[in-house]
Amino acid sequence: MLGLVPDRLALPVVVKPAANAGSNGVSVVSDPLRLPEVYAAARRQGGETAPLGIALDDRVLVQEYVAGQEYSIESVTQDGHSRHLAITRKITTPGAHRVEIGHSLPTHLAPELEDRVLAEATRTLAALGITDSVSHTEVIVTPDGDCKVIEAAARIGTGRIGVLVELALGVSMPRASVDLALGRPVDVEPRHSGHAVSRLVVSPAPGVLKELRNLPEPGGEVHLVQVTRSLGSAVTGPQSNKGRVGHLVVHGRDDAAVNAQADALLARVAVVVDQDSGTEATGGRP
Known part of the structure; x- marks a missing residue:
C-alpha cells in the first residue's frame, strides 16, 4: 500500500x-x-x-494533508438542534508533528467565513447522529477560504477549552453535559462577553523532567497555572501531548491583549530536562 x-x-x-x-x-x-x-x-x-x-x-x-489555520467549534446539541458557543483558534507546533500548544476563544472570523465554518460543524454533527451532547469539531480553513472538517467528538475539547468557555462566556459545558444526560433543558445563553486563552507548557526534548522555572503566579487575569507532570517523571519531546508538563490560562476583555499576555508569560517559562544521553535541554514554547 x-x-x-x-x-x-x-x-x-x-x-x-x-x-x-x-x-x-x-x-x-x-x-x-x-x-x-x-x-x-x-x-x-x-x-x-x-x-x-x-x-x-x-x-x-x-x-x-490540509494546509491552513486550525480552529475548533464548541457546541451543545439538544433534541437534534445545535447551538455553537464559540470558535476556538488553535496554536500548533510546525513541522512533522502538529501538537496543540495553545487555544484562544472566542475567535471572530469574517461573517461569510464564520457562517461557512459553523454550517460545516452543524452538518457534521447531524451526519454523525449527535442529538443530545456537547461536542468539539475541529476544522482547517485553507488560504483560499475553504473549510475542511478533520475531526469531531461528542465531548468537551481538551487543553482546558471547557474552562475557557466558562471564563469568556459564562457558560458551563460540564453543567450542560449533566443537564443533557438527565434530559433537562440546557441553558447556554452567554452571560458575559470576554476572551480566554490557554498556553500549554511542553518539554523541549525527551528525558526526565528536572525543573520548571519562572512559572507565573495565579491572580488577576492569570486564572490558572497548573503543573501536570511531577519532577523526576519521564517526558517526551513536543511530538505528542505526552510532552505537556503544565499549562496556564489567562482571561480578559481584549482578545489581542489576552493573547499577548499569555505569550509573554509562556516565553519566560523554562523546562529543564535531563536527556537520555545525560545532557540537559532547556526550553519553553516549542
Missing part, C-alpha cells in the same frame, strides 16, 4: 494510528522515502495498550 500512496494522495500526507489519542504517532510526511519508517512507528502506537487496558487497533490511516 505504501508504494501506492503518492499515486492516490499528493504529498505531503498525514500518517496516524487508526486508534489512539493526543497526537500520538501522528506525522506529516513530505518525503516518500520516509513513509515506511513513519508507517511502522504509527502501527506501533496503535498496537499499544490504552490506559483502560483495551488493545488498540494497529491499522494505520494515511490521509490528505
Whole structure:
C-alpha cells in the first residue's frame, strides 16, 4: 500500500494510528522515502495498550494533508438542534508533528467565513447522529477560504477549552453535559462577553523532567497555572501531548491583549530536562 500512496494522495500526507489519542504517532510526511519508517512507528502506537487496558487497533490511516489555520467549534446539541458557543483558534507546533500548544476563544472570523465554518460543524454533527451532547469539531480553513472538517467528538475539547468557555462566556459545558444526560433543558445563553486563552507548557526534548522555572503566579487575569507532570517523571519531546508538563490560562476583555499576555508569560517559562544521553535541554514554547 505504501508504494501506492503518492499515486492516490499528493504529498505531503498525514500518517496516524487508526486508534489512539493526543497526537500520538501522528506525522506529516513530505518525503516518500520516509513513509515506511513513519508507517511502522504509527502501527506501533496503535498496537499499544490504552490506559483502560483495551488493545488498540494497529491499522494505520494515511490521509490528505490540509494546509491552513486550525480552529475548533464548541457546541451543545439538544433534541437534534445545535447551538455553537464559540470558535476556538488553535496554536500548533510546525513541522512533522502538529501538537496543540495553545487555544484562544472566542475567535471572530469574517461573517461569510464564520457562517461557512459553523454550517460545516452543524452538518457534521447531524451526519454523525449527535442529538443530545456537547461536542468539539475541529476544522482547517485553507488560504483560499475553504473549510475542511478533520475531526469531531461528542465531548468537551481538551487543553482546558471547557474552562475557557466558562471564563469568556459564562457558560458551563460540564453543567450542560449533566443537564443533557438527565434530559433537562440546557441553558447556554452567554452571560458575559470576554476572551480566554490557554498556553500549554511542553518539554523541549525527551528525558526526565528536572525543573520548571519562572512559572507565573495565579491572580488577576492569570486564572490558572497548573503543573501536570511531577519532577523526576519521564517526558517526551513536543511530538505528542505526552510532552505537556503544565499549562496556564489567562482571561480578559481584549482578545489581542489576552493573547499577548499569555505569550509573554509562556516565553519566560523554562523546562529543564535531563536527556537520555545525560545532557540537559532547556526550553519553553516549542
